[in-house]
Amino acid sequence: MAKEQEYVTALYARLDLLRERTRKQLDGVLAQGGGGTHQNRSERDSFAGMYAERLARLWAVENALCFGRIDLAAEGPLYIGRLGLSDDDQARLLIDWRAPVAQPFYRATPTEPMGITRRRHLQTKGRRVVGVDDDLLDLDRLTDADRATLNGEAALLAALDEKRTGRMRDIVATIQAGQDRVIRGALDGVLVVQGGPGTGKTVVALHRAAYLLYTHRERLARRGVLIVGPNLTFLRYIEQVLPSLGETDVLLSTVGELYPGVTATARETARAAAIKGSARMAEVVARALRDRQRVPRKPVDIPLGAYTLRLDQRTCEAAKSRALRSRRPHNQARAVFVRHVLGTLARQAAKALGRGMLDEEELADLREDLRTEPAVKAALNRLWPYLTPQQLLIGLYGSRERMAYAGLSEAEQDALYREVPRGGGAYWTEADVPLLDEAAELLGDIDAGVLRAAALQAEEELAAARRAEQDERDYELTYAREVLELTGMSDMLDAERFAARQRTEENHLTTAERAAADRTWAFGHIIVDEAQELSPMAWRMLMRRSPNRSMTIVGDIAQTGSAAGASSWGQVLDPYARGRWREETLTVNYRTPVELMAVAADVLTLVGPGLKAPESVRETGVRPWSRKIDGTADLGLIVRSEIVDGGRLAVIVPAALAEEAGAAVTKAVPGAAAGPVPGALEAPAVVLTVADAKGLEFDAVIVAEPAEILAESPRGPSDLYVALTRATRRLGVVHSGDLPEVLSRCEALPPP
């Protein structure tokens, strides 16, 4: 240990020196100030960015800088750590864990030693070496049983046994061979990582992101990496892993956050979400748009001073079919529509003016005059309006006729109908986001000038409405204001200044920040976690963000909870990457001890025949228990008695019980949290629904009213399976009715 300490001390000294040097370089660049030519400034900016990033990376690796070493038969030891370090003569001092030469640290086994004779795990506390743990890969000294299983077991078990902090930690020191294969898998194509609960899918996906960024830095730094998770609590749970690996420029997002400018915070029924998620909504949105490209049933008269122009159906039909044939998105095709209509009107006007033959130039002038006539503008806006995705969907959900036209059945209309928003408040739900994205594809951009004009016009109309209806309760007024706000039009008033600011800020934004602000950004690689939950419409949206189909998709089909979620990976991926996706399976459970997994495995038989639970690596000797309770007051008492100092406990409840149970537990336990609120992860106890607990883990879990969880949705068995597999140590079940037969393996304790 003393020898290892010497080496580790030298590594930290080197790290300190590099930090010092980089700091000086950064200060030097910043001291040059903002003068000089544009090129000077932009060069300085990019140097400053580079040094700042390097410095951040050097600071991120303080903890467990070096965690292992491998002894190569030929060249002596190599030290493995969070980043690569060399001395001033370029001699290697520390190898980045992601470098190819570090691979034997994770993969070597006694049967396949990969040229190393020994692997050593170094445990450190701060800068102090506190433990050394060796695996000998020298074949002659091992038994057959050792050979089959030996893989840094002691270090792994120590890591798994630690109390949870509420945040996921990195596992660089103890990545297992099967996981390493996933982490270092090729960048291109779609890699599916299927695995039961606790098999490390999430943590492996995050390490894969770090590995890919290291190995393909050029390509990925420019296009960025997106990591999609199921909810904000989950993203908070994992957000520290990549920074601790020295990678900060990655975009973490839920599906609901992927449409810039929209915050999807409204709630809706599972049924509505399921309808919105189904694949046929692509056609529904397309039809909803066709509904807005209307040909009037009767000719439209346009009064223009002394005479009246008439827009007949044939003209509208012809204009529409030209616009559609242009194959441009709706807002851009509008120009084609308008041009044709104006042409016809101009010829009519010429006739009305008694001027039979006009030359091209005169006709063009006339068209331009007509274009700005309010009555003409109003007619064109009715026939082929500029639309934002928000307007299209608000209009659809707010009208049964439109929904019927778009192909939704009466029952579906009932589920989706929503009043056109009046006062403030949340409107958009998570399931709306892929539909907005779909609509945006069909609508295309409205160019900034037009948007500005439209916003100004809307403002004028608002002012006019204000004048006209001062005394009445002004529905129209609120409506106009709301739509302006919901569609983001109100921001567009200042589009020019916004654009100018955007241009100057561009240079300072990281790739992730730029990607987050751009709906059409194509990512270099996308990682989707809890991918079984995504709806077909959400997949369509993600696939648009990944034209090169370089993706890692992790999940567990047996844990699917949402009604629009996946039942097989083929069903999800074949439409986009048939024959081009590969699957890796993880089968070892690093979270849940054997005793708990036995209970969960019983429940898995309800999910589907033939499904196999992952195998747990640890036994704790602690049996899961069950207890009959008499209401949520009892629950509060039990939770209080189950809390262990410094440990974290979750109470997982059916959605219908969330509020009541949350109130009871927060009353009984000081500091407890109800629901996925900020701070929930750090609380000693938290009450969560299954959907909110997905992907998380806790020292102890109490599952409340399992029978209701089973009955609450068609995916009830999957939900119960998820709930039972969140604990790293202790599991209890409380029930006021009968305990479901499938949980009979729990030890029945007397009521409190």
Ligand SMILES: Nc1ncnc2c1ncn2[C@@H]1O[C@H](COP(=O)(O)OP(=O)(O)OP(=O)(O)O)[C@@H](O)[C@H]1O
């Ligand atoms: N090689 C490893 N070394 C140390 N800890 C590990 C290792 N692999 C997994 N773990 C730990 O096991 C736990 C479960 O991992 P993770 O959450 O990634 O599993 P998962 O497969 O995503 O589970 P679920 O499907 O239930 O969400 C985490 O605490 C993780 O840190």
